[in-house]
Amino acid sequence: MAAGRSRTSGDRAVTQEGETPDLAGVAGVYREYRPAPGLARHFRCAWDHAVPGGQQRPIMVVPDGCVDLLWTDGRLMIAGPDLTAVSEPLKGGAVVSGMRFQPGAAFRWLGLPMSELVGRRVELSELWGPRAAALADTLDGAETSADRLMRMQETLAGIAGTIDTPAPEISFVFRSLERSAEPAGVARLLDRLALSDRTLRRRCHDAFGYGPKTLDRILRFQRFLAISRGQRQVGLAGSAHDAGYADQSHLARDVRDLTGLTPSAILRQIAACLAVSFKTPDGCEGMVGSDEIRVTRLAGASGQPNQRSEEHAHGQAGQRPPHRLRRVRGRGHRAAEGLLRGGIRLDLHGLRAELL
Secondary structure: OOOOOOOOEEEEEEOOOOOOOEOOOOOOOOEEEEEOOOOOEEEEEEEEOOOOOOOOEEEEEOOOOEEEEEEEEEEEEEEOOOOOEEEEEOOOEEEEEEEOOOOHHHHHHHOHHHHOOOOOOOEHHHOOOHHHHHHHHHOOOOOOHHHHHHHHHHHHHHOOOOOOOOOOOHHHHHHHHOOOOOOHHHHHHHHHHOOHHHHHHHHHHHOOOOHHHHHHHHHHHHHHHHHHHOOOHHHHHHHHHOOOOOHHHHHHHHHHHHHHHHHHHHHHHHHHHEEEEEOOOOOOOOOOOOOOOEEOEEEEOOEEEHHHHHHHHHHHOOOOOOEEEOOOOOOEEEEEEEEOEEOOEEEEOEEEEEEE
């Protein structure tokens, strides 16, 4: 989710028909929010994911080492930790809401080792019984995702006082592997924690669903995704190095094993995600992409289409595709914030544009 992690009961990422799903962070709008103060030690974030109305391809959720409590299609589900990416056949227009557990917290809240939930999506009622039914009734009356998340957090806050927080060493393991690109991460953990390899592996299976080496592999992949979404364009070899891979072929093997896709295919989806469309009240329309700004329609001061402006936008009146006005450095809409060029002022943080 991490990009969005909205999950129900998924299949391997690349379907048998050969259709490649869309990355969860690419399809639709995914947003994260700080958890309520009383929940911060138990949950990393609250989140929601709005699937586009015209979405037809499945949504691909990639491993991130986390566990989620989510509301989807009128059901409360637990999305266990994944070893490989799964595709979710979410309907167009669906909105999934969820809470992401802090590393190791789900073990306390659900009362069973996460190794029993690897790759699974389980009805919360199977684990919580009547308590899950009461929470579902509360959420069912919500009219918006924001209202649903507020109700969910209010209920969870009433329970949190009875739940122990994750063990400090477990939090340290996840945090250390998440931040470090050093190849000796697991060996260094054993020294720092003064634990045997067997003890560390057992505790990781309880808290995360798998051992520290697998967790390290998954979090290294998440670093690659974070680098790919950033503003620095370092290429695949540079991304592999910065994320902690031995080389580019190591990156390619791990990405293929975890997602069924190549690193290049993932980068193409991320680049497409960075494109932002804009439309102003006076009729100016266009798109900011990963490396360019395109204006498909300009308007006169009255707000009515201007023939000269349309010729400027398209090269000649009525021609497509849109004319490229300017290449911008950096990646995505961040690079275009405040850019002034071709009579267009863009403020993409507020998704606004205006004709000067």
